[in-house]
Amino acid sequence: MSTTQAVRDAESAARLVALGMRQKQRPSRDAVYTELVQRYAQDDAFKEQVHAVAAGLGLVVLGVTMQSGTVLASTEDSVFEIKMDEYAKRSAIGGKRSAEKVLHGLIHLAVAALGFPRPDDLANETYVGRVSVEQVDGVVREACRMLDERAKHAEANNDPLESAPELERAWRAYSRRPATAITKDGRLAADSTRGMITKAMRFLAEQGFLTHVNNEEGGTYRTTPRYQIQVRELAATRAFDELLDLGVVAVGDGTGSLRAAEPETL
Numbered sequence: 001m002s003t004t005q006a007v008r009d010a011e012s013a014a015r016l017v018a019l020g021m022r023q024k025q026r027p028s029r030d031a032v033y034t035e036l037v038q039r040y041a042q043d044d045a046f047k048e049q050v051h052a053v054a055a056g057l058g059l060v061v062l063g064v065t066m067q068s069g070t071v072l073a074s075t076e077d078s079v080f081e082i083k084m085d086e087y088a089k090r091s092a093i094g095g096k097r098s099a100e101k102v103l104h105g106l107i108h109l110a111v112a113a114l115g116f117p118r119p120d121d122l123a124n125e126t127y128v129g130r131v132s133v134e135q136v137d138g139v140v141r142e143a144c145r146m147l148d149e150r151a152k153h154a155e156a157n158n159d160p161l162e163s164a165p166e167l168e169r170a171w172r173a174y175s176r177r178p179a180t181a182i183t184k185d186g187r188l189a190a191d192s193t194r195g196m197i198t199k200a201m202r203f204l205a206e207q208g209f210l211t212h213v214n215n216e217e218g219g220t221y222r223t224t225p226r227y228q229i230q231v232r233e234l235a236a237t238r239a240f241d242e243l244l245d246l247g248v249v250a251v252g253d254g255t256g257s258l259r260a261a262e263p264e265t266l
Helices: 003-020 031-042 044-056 084-089 097-115 119-123 133-156 171-176 193-206 225-234 238-245
Strands: 059-065 069-074 130-132 210-214 220-223 249-251 258-260
Touching: 003 031, 003 044, 003 059, 003 069, 031 044, 031 059, 031 069, 044 059, 059 225, 069 225, 097 130, 097 133, 097 171, 097 193, 097 225, 097 238, 097 249, 119 225, 130 133, 133 171, 133 193, 193 210, 193 220
Parallel strands: none
Antiparallel strands: 059 069, 130 220, 210 220, 249 258
16 A cells, blocks of 8 residues: 555544544535445445544544444543533532532433333434433432432341442432522523433533424433434443333333333332
């Protein structure tokens, strides 16, 4: 391979990574993007080069498809990493930053679980979930109720809460936070749980992971192929499994319209 060709290949690999950083850009809207995605699928050497360029930038390639485009995740300490500390700080009030970090993490976990509650949903590239602000708040509050019962049972059996799964250590802050609160100028307070959920879902929409559908139920969104690939990674975490295992997330009618499961007595 000539030096000129090697440079061109490196440039093409870098361009495919760069296109993935334009969250709302899709191959269907860009002929060059389409060509690069096809090359990624067909040329193993080019694929390796794309991964190498991403790694050099502190990024990991989670997937490259015609539906999603290039989906990237940042590695720890990458300049592109969006830390939960920084994300939460944007809406933290006073000395609540630590609590905000936990709450925002729980909210993002619930959005993902509602969007793709079954393993088959993550494997099916045609599946589209629909999630609303009210659904997320209802599911997290029901999870908090169930975790409260579990914690009381653990304490009654002299089983310290510190040794319980991580979700059991997060419910108190959320359950004590009001679902809604109105500011002096009539807006939804950012530190109410629905205010925080609204922020989270708007952020995901800005990243190309959700698409706003309407303003019903506090705001309803549908999932995108980019988000499906991201959630596949999240689904490998213990916290995601714990939330699903609680049984508070269920599929409603099989069309991607989700509801919270009926409360059960522990």
